[in-house]
Amino acid sequence: MKAIAPGKIILSGEHAVVYGKPALVMAVNRYAEAGISGNGDARVHFELVDFDENSSLTIQALRELKGRLVRNYQMFLNGELGIREVLKKPFHLFEFLFITFLDGVQIKLDRGVNIRLHSDIPVGSGMGSSAATLLSVLRGLAEYFGLDFKPDDYFNYGFEAEKLQHGRPSGVDPYVSLHGGFVRFQNKRAQKLPMPEMPFYIVNTGVPQSTTGECVAHVAEHFAHSPIWDDFEAVADEMQRALLKSDLVEVKRWVRANNRLLTTIGVVPASIQEFISHIEKSGGAAKIAGAGAIKGDRAGMVLVFADESSNELISRYGFQVMNVKGDPLGARIV
Numbered sequence: 001m002k003a004i005a006p007g008k009i010i011l012s013g014e015h016a017v018v019y020g021k022p023a024l025v026m027a028v029n030r031y032a033e034a035g036i037s038g039n040g041d042a043r044v045h046f047e048l049v050d051f052d053e054n055s056s057l058t059i060q061a062l063r064e065l066k067g068r069l070v071r072n073y074q075m076f077l078n079g080e081l082g083i084r085e086v087l088k089k090p091f092h093l094f095e096f097l098f099i100t101f102l103d104g105v106q107i108k109l110d111r112g113v114n115i116r117l118h119s120d121i122p123v124g125s126g127m128g129s130s131a132a133t134l135l136s137v138l139r140g141l142a143e144y145f146g147l148d149f150k151p152d153d154y155f156n157y158g159f160e161a162e163k164l165q166h167g168r169p170s171g172v173d174p175y176v177s178l179h180g181g182f183v184r185f186q187n188k189r190a191q192k193l194p195m196p197e198m199p200f201y202i203v204n205t206g207v208p209q210s211t212t213g214e215c216v217a218h219v220a221e222h223f224a225h226s227p228i229w230d231d232f233e234a235v236a237d238e239m240q241r242a243l244l245k246s247d248l249v250e251v252k253r254w255v256r257a258n259n260r261l262l263t264t265i266g267v268v269p270a271s272i273q274e275f276i277s278h279i280e281k282s283g284g285a286a287k288i289a290g291a292g293a294i295k296g297d298r299a300g301m302v303l304v305f306a307d308e309s310s311n312e313l314i315s316r317y318g319f320q321v322m323n324v325k326g327d328p329l330g331a332r333i334v
Helices: 059-077 092-105 129-144 151-166 172-179 212-223 228-244 248-264 270-281 308-317
Strands: 002-012 023-039 044-048 053-057 112-119 182-186 189-193 201-204 285-288 301-305 320-322
Touching: 002 129, 002 172, 002 228, 002 248, 002 301, 023 129, 023 172, 023 228, 044 092, 053 059, 059 092, 059 151, 092 112, 092 129, 092 151, 112 129, 129 151, 129 172, 151 172, 151 212, 172 182, 172 189, 189 228, 228 248, 248 270, 248 285, 248 301, 270 285, 270 301, 270 308
Parallel strands: 044 112
Antiparallel strands: 002 023, 023 112, 023 182, 044 053, 182 189, 201 301, 201 320, 285 301
16 A cells, blocks of 8 residues: 655745744645555554664554653643654654554554655655655555545644644645645635646755754744734735736745745845845745744755746755646545
8 A cells, every 4th residue: 555645835924824824835746655554463663764764663662652752742832842852763753643543543453564654855844744754644544444534634633743843833734735736724724726837946955954843933932923924924915916827027026025024034044045145136036935944054945936047056056956846636545
């Protein structure tokens, strides 16, 4: 049994979506893949191909792990732990998901399960890698056990697990990975929009030193009650109108405005802002497409609207260009 789920790109509204403001988000053709199969040793085996890591636990051990992670997350909410300390190892996220799923659907295993995970979505770079992997696992498990899962079931399990990774997530990553397409997402609800037709690409500036959860916590500390989120909403509204009209001049204008707001809240490293400024001087527009970074000189993915003349500039910075297309389908069995 094999399932895939797409990554995503935020075209406008990152960080603001945490405060109930809209984000414009597109599922893209980079995928997490989960292979589900049975085994005869009554244990649950996890293989993270991209990390070259494996684990093998009994159901009892998984329940004990779940208890520790729940306690860790509560300590994070109480301010006693940083979000990076909630999960000690990458596969703990998926072990938590599995046992939470198993207990939630009240299935008694009569044999073990193998879960093999692989992804071509860059990790920790703003493309929703963890949410896509969670959704691929959920889609595969529901099919494997013959369950009639509804969209809300997938979303709720995925969202519960994602909290351990990102602290106080908005829910946009699991929603878009589940449903695919291009949406306006706000307060865990989404309005489907036509897929943008104008060309853009994304530039991988490298994995940030800070996690999404750390960036969200930092922004909350300084801007949780700021009126700046109304400005983010206004930009998202104008960006949506420009995208629907395929008006590239206006799209660039609002991408630049979005970048200025992101710089104001402190998630655009100076080196990345320098790169974005050079893109703007060449007639293009660019902005980070995820949480950004609060330390270091890398910020994950940068969304770029520009012609091919900018490729030389991108090469000079040593960044990787990724051409992506929208995925209209979301998580599915393949």
